[in-house]
Amino acid sequence: MVAAAAAERVVAELREQCATPAARLDGVAAAMEEEMRAGLEHEGGSKIKMIISYVDNLPNGSEEGLFYALDLGGTNFRVLRVQLGGKDIKPESREVSIPPHLMSGNAAELFGFIASALAKFVADEGRSNGVLNGRQRELGFTFSFPVRQSSITSGTLIKWTKAFSIDDAVGEDVVAELQTAMEKQGVDMRVSALINDTVGTLAAGSYYDEDVVIGVILGTGSNAAYVEKANAIPKLEGELPKSGNMVINTEWGNFSSSCLPITEYDQALDEESLNPREQIFEKLISGMYLGDIVRRVLLKIASQSSIFGDINRTKLKTHFILRTPDISAMHHDETPDLRVVAEKLEENLKITGTSLETRKVVVEICDIVTSRSARLAAAGIVGIIRKIGRGTAGNKEKTVIAIDGGLFKHYGKFRQSLESALVELLGEEASKSVGIKLANDGSGLGAALIAAAHSQYIN
Incomplete structure (x- = not known):
């Protein structure tokens, strides 16, 4: 008792x-x-x-076309492809594990690895890596680390969190890093939006x-x-x-x-x-x-x-x-x-x-x-x-x-x-x-x- x-x-x-x-x-x-x-x-x-x-327009269901997303926020990242043209959408996605050594290496290696996975994902469509129906591919980039944004398509990394520690990326524009890496991989794709997961929700x-x-x-x-x-x-x-x-x-x-x-x-x-x-x-x-x-x-x-x-x-x-x-x-x-x-x-x-x-x-x-x-x-x-x-x-x-x-x-x-x-x-x-x-x-x-x-x- x-x-x-x-x-x-x-x-x-x-x-x-x-x-x-x-x-x-x-x-x-x-x-x-x-x-x-x-x-x-x-x-x-x-x-x-x-x-x-810097997101001043939210999607409203009228958007059409093929769009991509890259979701980086932890030890895995995802690449997605979404065909829009109505409310019933079924994204295709692939999850990729980041090798531990790349999480504390340098920025070029990390973004190069990500762009390489993106290139493979695009190649699997059976289409060329170039334009799509006369359009350049467009990608939304979810980057769930602290960044200081100056526009919808740019943001400098304030600091890494979780298990990441890549010194030469701090203070750099993460969109520019990704864009450069995609170009090296021959992926003709434009980052149209840099967001975090809450804005994505x-x-x-x-x-x-x-x-x-x-x-x-x-x-x-x-x-x-x-x-x-x-x-x-x-x-x-x-x-x-x-x-x-x-x-x-x-x-x-x-x-x-x-x-x-x-x-x-x-x-x-x-x-x-x-x-x-x-x-x-x-x-x-x-x-x-x-x-x-x-x-x-x-x-x-x-x-x-x-x-x-x-x-x-x-x-x-x-x-x-x-x-x-x-x-x-x-x-x-x-x-x-x-x-x-x-x-x-x-x-x-x-x-x-x-x-x-x-x-x-x-x-x-x-x-x-x-x-x-x-x-x-x-x-x-x-x-x-x-x-x-x-x-x-x-x-x-x-x-x-x-x-x-x-x-x-x-x-x-x-x-x-x-x-x-x-x-x-x-x-x-x-x-x-x-x-x-x-x-x-x-x-x-x-x-x-x-x-x-x-x-x-x-x-």
Whole structure:
């Protein structure tokens, strides 16, 4: 009984610290909106970068022709070919692994390897590598590393992330590097758009539904992009685009505010991370971190009670050993004896022989951590909706949010919690004009679609 009481005390404290009542979420949404405005005012004006994407036209389903995409964001990259001419499109794609030595070599070798794979992909069409029906091939390039963009077709690399470390590429225009490499491979192709995966998600959603004005990624990481009025961006220099619009990549993962419900577990995770005091919002809501937050709570319970029995805590002390798919499986366990929870505890943490009551405690922890994540994501979305003057009872304009990422796609209780929080924050009436839809493969398909929307043959 004493052991159970100690565990209950830890869970009760967690529930209180993670609480996200509507008033708190309203504060988060207001703080998000305020940071967005500051970031649009001038560079460095906000914790969130509010990057100008130079995408001023989103695809609308009228685009026609054959377009390509290159999606580079990790140890694999993808090349895609998309034939447009109607809403029913079936991209052909090929995934290629990057040899480890090229990830820390030089820029010419990496981009040469990518261009070589692209040349093979084009050659497999059975057509020449030259023009296509009198047109030069056009490509959308999704480059999911920090870049400073100066136009739709140029961007200099700020720094590498993930497993990449190619010094001579930093400060260089990644489009120019790719263009040079393609020319050496004899691929006559023009990069029509440089984007990141969140802008691609927005584009993929927009192609099928013109009411999509926000794109969100809720997966391993998290970010959002949206359509802003060009005249509401003080830091936008030069002539305003004819469309009057501009897609903004918020980089909301770096958002932080005193409104956020931060626990001792979040603080410890942040301090021990590779980027302490950065990406605070992402560390609260994204799939990379949820499993580890749950692990940290379980470790505290194991140190203060004996509900897990006499266990070796080595696994429980191992960072990121518990992943979000594991907590999703436990959270969704509907077996009478919570068998899946037992299996996951044994498989990942070497915790065996747990009682049903103990397994229920684990499910409750998964629920608390995930609900907080989903509700905070909803507050972030509401901040964007309010920034663009939508989602009020008097505004009947349809607002659709396209969302991609495994957390939203595969974690049902996360999705339900996010959707209910949106209704709670917007109100029953206003929420009727706001919808959410899954946008699959924004990072690949979206790049080809933006290339089409910005084609030299259309504009």
